[in-house]
Amino acid sequence: MRPVSLDEVAGQSHLLRPGSPLVALANPDATASRAVSVILWGPPGTGKTTLAQAIARTSGRRFVELSAVTAGVKDVREVMQEAMTQRDLYGQSTILFLDEIHRFTKAQQDALLPGVENGWVILIAATTENPSFSVISPLLSRSLLLTLQPLTDADLGILIDRAVTDARGLAGAVELAPEARAALIQLASGDARRALTALEAAASMPDGDSAVITAEHVAQAVDRALLRYDRQGDEHYDVISAFIKSIRGSDVDAAMHYLARMIEAGEDPRFIARRLVISAAEDIGLADPHALQIAVAAADAVAFIGMPEGRIPLAEATAYLATTAKSNAAYNAINAAIADVRAGGFGRVPTHLRDAHYPGAKRLGHGKGYIYPHDLDVGVATQQYLPDELQGRRYYEPTGRGVERDISARLEKIRKILGDDR
16 A cells, blocks of 8 residues: 555655655656755654655656665665666666664764765665764755654545555455544554554454444454554653653643553653652652652662552652642752852851861861850751851742741741841
């Protein structure tokens, strides 16, 4: 069912407008000098290989396909040599389609540069990972970066309907019930290849004279939705980002959803636990001191019992962190203090606070005049603690939420005793 021309491609309309680089590349009348190499970046099943093959067929150019999984520098150089020969002897340009270019090392990607720069080949590279991190800068600068989007439900519907009736597909041998069609679209999650694979599997399920694919057939053929989740790619970072931001925003249901996605995708539970510990310290802080204890306990529990049972303490910690009071006051305090130190905002430790235990310290006046707070009824001594250069500097400003409400009132009294009643 792979399209043979750009007209058959479903989705990616933003890349296939008249006059766009891909459409121009597919034009058989376009001169080779106007052709430009492109990098197609998008999730699996969105049409990267399809676009490359359709462009080659429509333009009449020679098409060579390599996979970065199996190809090496030697293969690349052979393609370049053959492309030069075809161009010089027959005037035919070559499209080199390189799948999964992010798997190429820097040295392997360097081998592509002469061919791209001199026009020996028109490179169409495909990747599921952010090219800014996986493709070398010289190659990026010589190529157009085009981003493919997951297919919409409407796009998937077109593909499924076409596969049912087209001679290249099921050729009308079966009918597709509306609820089965909806199930296939949902299971595909924007991936055309997954939709067609599920359809093919479901088409073998009807028994006897029945030629109707039902939702039950789809459920039997595909027992669960496979998550699109690359632990080393953008989806990994996007989901954990949404998870933490949902906790910070106190949306426990959204947080639980993203936790489930990570668990089902096989994410390392220790990674999730570490992020929960960070969230407890950064976003909750002293508004609820128990949050950090619960997050650390969840991390210990996961390490102790493993998965799948480890999902339970992870869920418990997630629910607690999402629903408790929030404060980033301690987080802001240490950041502000570090900023001052890095900017040179520090001075000598006040003499009365210096260590007086080593020989000769008392002769230098270390510790002289220090007031021991435990000797006082209120337990707070009126004396200077910050260096002279930072007198009056405040870093920790508690909120009025949760436990910090009480901390705020107590801190106000302490600062008055210390002589800092601003």
